[in-house]
Amino acid sequence: MNPLSTSAPRVRQVNFRFRCIGCGDLSDAASQDFRCSRCGDLLEITYPQWREDKPSAENLKSAWSQRRLSLSPVDLSGVWRFRDLLPALETAPDATRDDGQQVITLREGNTPLYELPQCAAITGVPRLFAKHQGTNPTGSFKDCGMTVAATFARHAGFRWVGCASTGNTSASMAAYAARGGMRSLVLVPEGKISWSKLSQALDYGAVTCQLRTDFDGCLRLLQELVRRAPVYQLNSINPFRLEGQKTLALELLEQLDWQPPDHIIVPGGNLGNSSAIGKALLEMRELGLIARLPKLSVIQAEGANALVRTLREAGGKRLVSVQAETRATAIRIGNPASWKKAAHVLEATGGACEQVSEVEIAQAKAEIGAEGIGCEPASAVTLAGLKKLVKQKFVKPEESVVLVLTGNLLKDPDFTIDFHRGDLFRGSADESAGARLNPLRRAPIVLDAALDAVMRVLEQAEKS
Numbered sequence: 001m002n003p004l005s006t007s008a009p010r011v012r013q014v015n016f017r018f019r020c021i022g023c024g025d026l027s028d029a030a031s032q033d034f035r036c037s038r039c040g041d042l043l044e045i046t047y048p049q050w051r052e053d054k055p056s057a058e059n060l061k062s063a064w065s066q067r068r069l070s071l072s073p074v075d076l077s078g079v080w081r082f083r084d085l086l087p088a089l090e091t092a093p094d095a096t097r098d099d100g101q102q103v104i105t106l107r108e109g110n111t112p113l114y115e116l117p118q119c120a121a122i123t124g125v126p127r128l129f130a131k132h133q134g135t136n137p138t139g140s141f142k143d144c145g146m147t148v149a150a151t152f153a154r155h156a157g158f159r160w161v162g163c164a165s166t167g168n169t170s171a172s173m174a175a176y177a178a179r180g181g182m183r184s185l186v187l188v189p190e191g192k193i194s195w196s197k198l199s200q201a202l203d204y205g206a207v208t209c210q211l212r213t214d215f216d217g218c219l220r221l222l223q224e225l226v227r228r229a230p231v232y233q234l235n236s237i238n239p240f241r242l243e244g245q246k247t248l249a250l251e252l253l254e255q256l257d258w259q260p261p262d263h264i265i266v267p268g269g270n271l272g273n274s275s276a277i278g279k280a281l282l283e284m285r286e287l288g289l290i291a292r293l294p295k296l297s298v299i300q301a302e303g304a305n306a307l308v309r310t311l312r313e314a315g316g317k318r319l320v321s322v323q324a325e326t327r328a329t330a331i332r333i334g335n336p337a338s339w340k341k342a343a344h345v346l347e348a349t350g351g352a353c354e355q356v357s358e359v360e361i362a363q364a365k366a367e368i369g370a371e372g373i374g375c376e377p378a379s380a381v382t383l384a385g386l387k388k389l390v391k392q393k394f395v396k397p398e399e400s401v402v403l404v405l406t407g408n409l410l411k412d413p414d415f416t417i418d419f420h421r422g423d424l425f426r427g428s429a430d431e432s433a434g435a436r437l438n439p440l441r442r443a444p445i446v447l448d449a450a451l452d453a454v455m456r457v458l459e460q461a462e463k464s
């Protein structure tokens with residue numbers, strides 16, 4: 001196919017329909033920008049047959065646990081193992097590939113649920129857990145959505161996929177495109193994403209454009225581009241992404257033996273992930289997989305607090321966008337696309353929305369690191385936010401809390417090294433506030449290769 005021809009192939013559905021979150025219009029096909037043809041709002045995927053023929057909760061649970069013994073790629077994927085609640089691929093009568101072979105998978109999902117004893121002591125919430133999405137194949141939660149959306153892109157016959165990104169989406173998209181034999185186009189803000197994430201996109205063979213704008217500018221441009229060229233957009237506006245990301249919540253509940261935690265806390269950027277987790281919780285309750293809803297709370301950086309302001313200043317009725325600025329570059333987003341979906345799931349689950357400062361993020365990140373787990377700065381907003389929610393008595397000490405750690409520590413080594421060297425806040429307005437974190441710093445020590453010198457360091461460390 002000529003990449004510049006505008007006659008793009010379309011995805012056709014089998015067990016699902018698209019529903020507009022604004023006017024409720026149902027459709028069988030989605031346009032290239034995944035917006036409602038009537039009112040322009042975002043689309044979500046819905047499963048109308050659940051109304052007449054609801055899958056049984058007990059059958060689902062037993063199928064999902066049986067598949068854990070299987071060695072087939074779809075069952076080894078922590079996403080496709082839950083395929084009963086995902087859009088099904090349309091199979092032509094003469095198809096030569098079965099469902100398993102059609103799926104592009106890197107064995108995503110299957111992420112651990114860790115206890116956080118030290119952070120539990122710090123926050124005064126003993127039942128504190130981390131669902132670590134940073135152990136996914138490309139190091140972030142994006143892989144769970146990408147396996148589904150990339151699979152549908154290839155199934156629909158697209159040769160090109162594209163995204164705007166603060167880094168993790170592009171790393172993930174590039175990997176899945178490469179595995180699926182597709183080309184990928186990455187638009188990232190120049191100088192505003194970590195080298196680790198950029199290096200992933202390059203290594204996986206993406207055509208990578210560093211645009212002189214911010215994430216919001218990259219996303220705007222991508223939206224225009226997909227109307228002109230048959231490039232399948234893989235941002236979280238694409239509802240197939242959110243279906244895959246739903247499985248985070250399914251896997252979490254399975255790990256908790258279907259006993260819902262009281263709270264799930266997630267970072268908020270473009271607000272796709274919170275929307276996906278919330279959708280999963282509501283669907284699990286509808287299907288009788290859980291009896292009550294955990295409260296889903298979203299935490300943003302103070303400098304990128306569009307949802308916080310949207311809820312506080314506009315009652316969730318219209319988006320208050322901001323000029324985003326934060327060292328947690330993954331969530332440096334001022335105009336979040338899925339704000340309406342996120343506002344809906346916060347309301348439906350009774351969750352909170354809070355913001356945290358740069359110093360609070362750095363402190364929380366160091367505290368999670370000291371548990372031997374580590375995460376990227378955007379993930380650490382969850383612990384920082386929890387401290388605030390405990391202070392406000394929104395979270396009570398006897399309640400159970402799951403923090404969603406969205407990305408791996410190695411995604412942003414510059415942040416970690418700057419923090420431990422004492423450079424993170426140097427010359428910024430946070431310099432004196434940041435100084436109170438000095439006891440958490442572990443700066444590298446440069447020495448001559450002499451035994452005595454190392455012994456002295458050891459003695460000193462023993463005293464501190």
Ligand code: F0G
Pocket residue numbers: 140142164165166167168169170236267268269270271272273274330331376378379406407
């Ligand atoms: N945490 C990390 C590590 C992220 O990379 C992102 C988003 C988020 C949290 C926020 O999730 O957007 O669903 O609310 N990163 C996107 C990207 C925007 O391009 O990689 P969200």
